[in-house]
Amino acid sequence: MNKSRVTVIDIARAAGVSKSTVSLVLQASPLVNEATRAKVNATIRELGYVYNRGAANLRQSASSRIIGIIVNDLTNSFFAELAVGMDMVMQSAGYVQFLSNSAESIDRQREVIASMREHGIAGLILSPARGTEAADLKPLVASGIPVVAVVRNVVGAKVSTLFSDNYAGAKDAVRHLIALGHRRIAFLGGISNTTVFTERVQGWREALAEVGMDAPDTHVIPSTASRAGGVAAIERALLLPDPPTAALCFNDAAAFGVCDGLRAAGKEPGRDFGVVGFDDVIEAETAVPALTTVSVDPQGMGRRAAQLLLKQINAGRVEPEAIVSSVRLVVRQSCGAGSSDKTRRIFA
């Protein structure tokens, strides 16, 4: 249709003012006369003018109002919720976001970061792919762009962080299982050389230590953080000379796998074996049996991460900050504590 786009100069000409005046109107400056403002605004609407942010950002002073978000697995509803939380805050703050899914690939993550940098993002929130190194974030940090790492850690990187309280969550969960009478409680699933894993195991260990119970290494059975990993872990656990009667699982996906594995072995989760997950994904509530799990409110975390980043962007000076997001245990059926009608009907 329009062979060339409408610019400030076009409206200036049409409205009979200078481009400077139009610019002032655009940024709602109080310097411009009411009548002039009205006339310019009318012309803007009439000609269908579209503000060109790219051009505006060219001047060195301006910061771009674009922020980058990279998550390692958007198909995981935990991260999808996280992203939605960020989206909310960024939206309302007038920012627009490049959201990308690294799919756990550091190469892809590197590409995306480079691309975002070229587009001049004002900040980055990153849920790092496994194996992310401080060097991957170095150039961003060096050029003064605030970075917030969420969920997972990037060792050695001087960036702000926002993690859930893995330690306290795991501790609470295990305390609950102890209170239910369990004396041999395993930790199942998850990849062992990650910070998250270490923290959750630490919580498990401390809860047992509190009441003078044993925390043998044989009861920590790592695997992948997935359903399949959960199945594998519980299979190995049941072969132990002193098999556990309950388990804290690395995350909900693994916990579902543990339930599958238990059934395959003729045991009913919740009745014959206590299962507790971590994350509180949406399916946890509606699964059968409903999963007892540590809720981390991913959407809330996303919101907080976004607020933290915005604070840093506005502050100018980037001062890395570490925030720990609290969690709470949600007791449902799978630990054996619940006794809702639903559970009764199925397991009685």
Add this chain to the structure above:
Amino acid sequence: MNKSRVTVIDIARAAGVSKSTVSLVLQASPLVNEATRAKVNATIRELGYVYNRGAANLRQSASSRIIGIIVNDLTNSFFAELAVGMDMVMQSAGYVQFLSNSAESIDRQREVIASMREHGIAGLILSPARGTEAADLKPLVASGIPVVAVVRNVVGAKVSTLFSDNYAGAKDAVRHLIALGHRRIAFLGGISNTTVFTERVQGWREALAEVGMDAPDTHVIPSTASRAGGVAAIERALLLPDPPTAALCFNDAAAFGVCDGLRAAGKEPGRDFGVVGFDDVIEAETAVPALTTVSVDPQGMGRRAAQLLLKQINAGRVEPEAIVSSVRLVVRQSCGAGSSDKTRRIFA
């Protein structure tokens, strides 16, 4: 650190060439001598130069390599998968994406579209919020920016579309229920004045007509497309003078609700009543009983939508195109056909 960013002029000076030569190197032009290219590239690395895409896009000819994606509900794993599929294709094609969640709000959707326009997106993929009108997309379309609508329709908008084959999927599902011996098959859940609803009901109707069966309007019971809606719909269905013995549900969420409602009425889904869903969300496989449903492969749809958009961007001339994505029936337990160990153990 660096008080001002490094520009082509800086590298030109440092490498002892002109900015034009640097520009040619940046776009890998064959016009530049090998030795010069090497020297320039070395300088680029040395000074830590970052390409400024905003500045490059300023020249009118350039198209921005940014595309917009808006989904109506990212917390729904169907749409998350859809987004991931798009991300894959866009990534590999060297595009970067503004991804936003309208959360079913047309106001928010409008804002996001405006913002994306100001940032100069090359195209938009939209899974429209309910109530989206052609007028909302008019300015984009008028300025020649390709738009692809996915999943849902925008009536009257001259944009490309990519929908799943609701008609064929519903037809297949009902045929399957007929083959299982059902003679009174209802259509439960969903909001009636939507295209998707109409198409699925049409498939239901035709499948019944094929074998000369009745398709009374009383057997079509709309409600919301949610778990609660499913409960409400089955309650009403069971009160009919000739209650159905099976149902095709609007989507999986409604189907789960129907299962809940059946149990509340003392009937076991899969044994006493055949239930079929639509979408094949992740939970469908692991629910009890596992849900028979029509699988639409959201990730594949996302990929196809992205490819369609890229094709339109490259073609220059925008010629709206309508693509229908095929679906397939996944038979599990809830329809009464399956008889896996799992089902037996729980419902025997």
Add this chain to the structure above:
DNA sequence: TGACAAAATTGGAACGATCCAATTAAGTAC
């Protein structure tokens, strides 16, 4: 060596906004 083609390089003018300093218009007080 000179003539000419091909290869490589280059300055300057865009692109569309902002911002500064300078100018003009409008008020106010005497």
Add this chain to the structure above:
DNA sequence: GTACTTAATTGGATCGTTCCAATTTTGTCA
């Protein structure tokens, strides 16, 4: 009506890149 303050408006110059036309360098052949 003049002097002065305040309110509005306005030309450049600028941001970092691309692109065009023009220029310089190199290569080839008689």
